[in-house]
Amino acid sequence: MTREQFIEQVALSQESLRRFLCVLCGGDSSRADDIAQEALLKAYLSFGRFEGKARFSTWLFRIAYNCFYDHKYKSGRNVTEALADETVSGRRGDGGGAEPCGSAYADESERADKRFEHQQLYMAIDALSEHERTVVLLFYMEDKSINDIVVITGMPSGTVRSYLSRARGHLREYLSSLR
Amino acid sequence: MKTDKDIRAFMHGNRPAASGNEAFMADFVRQMELLPVPASFEKAEQRKAEADTIAGIFEAAKAWNRKMAVLAAVSVVAVSSAAAVLFSFVPDSWLGFFDMLPEAYISPVTARYLLMGFFVMALVVLAGVSCRQHFRLL
Numbered sequence: 316m317t318r319e320q321f322i323e324q325v326a327l328s329q330e331s332l333r334r335f336l337c338v339l340c341g342g343d344s345s346r347a348d349d350i351a352q353e354a355l356l357k358a359y360l361s362f363g364r365f366e367g368k369a370r371f372s373t374w375l376f377r378i379a380y381n382c383f384y385d386h387k388y389k390s391g392r393n394v395t396e397a398l399a400d401e402t403v404s405g406r407r408g409d410g411g412g413a414e415p416c417g418s419a420y421a422d423e424s425e426r427a428d429k430r431f432e433h434q435q436l437y438m439a440i441d442a443l444s445e446h447e448r449t450v451v452l453l454f455y456m457e458d459k460s461i462n463d464i465v466v467i468t469g470m471p472s473g474t475v476r477s478y479l480s481r482a483r484g485h486l487r488e489y490l491s492s493l494r
Numbered sequence: 495m496k497t498d499k500d501i502r503a504f505m506h507g508n509r510p511a512a513s514g515n516e517a518f519m520a521d522f523v524r525q526m527e528l529l530p531v532p533a534s535f536e537k538a539e540q541r542k543a544e545a546d547t548i549a550g551i552f553e554a555a556k557a558w559n560r561k562m563a564v565l566a567a568v569s570v571v572a573v574s575s576a577a578a579v580l581f582s583f584v585p586d587s588w589l590g591f592f593d594m595l596p597e598a599y600i601s602p603v604t605a606r607y608l609l610m611g612f613f614v615m616a617l618v619v620l621a622g623v624s625c626r627q628h629f630r631l632l
Contacts, residue, residue, distance in 0.1 A: 316538055317538050317542055318535050325519070326519055329515065329519065333518065342510070351518070355522055356525060356529065359526055360532055361532075363533060363534030435504075435508045436508035439508075456505040458502075486501050487501070490501065491496055
């Protein structure tokens with residue numbers, strides 16, 4: 316595959332990839348786009364490792380899913396560190412770092428707006444665990460097969476089926492309660 | 495009872511749309527260009543360039559062969575036609591030749607047609623031989 320072909324393939328898959336990440340990020344499309352960019356650049360740099368066993372889009376989803384977890388882990392750590400900093404500064408009595416800045420409010424508000432647009436979807440998957448949510452989104456929203464989900468998430472096939480079954484039960488209940 | 499189809503329809507109906515696809519791709523390509531080209535792509539591009547070179551040489555050889563085949567066919571037609579015309583206009587020569595054959599008499603008209611037929615056959619065979627190389631390469 317040449318660089319041009321790689322770009323063409325990415326152009327075909329990027330929309331569904333970004334949508335998937337956007338829902339995983341709880342409607343934060345700018346964060347989803349950052350993760351998608353990082354994932355695609357990683358895919359570009361490590362293209363030599365693509366063996367062609369899975370489809371190209373599945374391979375991209377796998378990298379993006381790993382990036383999402385890396386980000387989540389890092390942001391989790393950052394929040395912990397920020398809280399620790401706040402505690403330390405609070406103890407020192409300087410009062411800094413307690414108020415979020417204006418842009419943070421704007422981001423939050425934008426995110427809330429986006430989330431509101433697709434409220435039904437977020438409400439439906441809200442009660443699901445992280446893994447169940449991932450499996451459901453890949454299976455129902457992105458129309459991936461069980462085998463593709465196994466490749467993307469790295470979970471065993473039985474586990475994927477089990478998550479899917481539980482999530483399906485929950486979604487059925489939710490949809491029945493709607494009407 | 496809600497089915498899989500209902501769940502899928504619900505998810506498809508409520509999924510967010512990824513906006514700004516072109517801007518995203520433009521940004522991605524711009525960032526890609528800032529990075530060094532990975533070895534796997536270099537190899538693929540080198541292989542493609544080599545394949546293009548070989549295809550170019552093959553095309554040139556095919557064109558040369560086609561030209562030569564047409565030239566050979568035209569030459570064969572010209573030479574054969576000239577020989578046939580010459581033979582038809584000098585009847586004494588072929589009549590004398592047939593008179594030399596032992597105990598064989600062929601009328602001048604039959605002999606003329608026989609010779610013309612021979613020339614036509616020769617023409618077809620030679621034209622075929624000259625075009626063979628061209629068709630083999632197609």
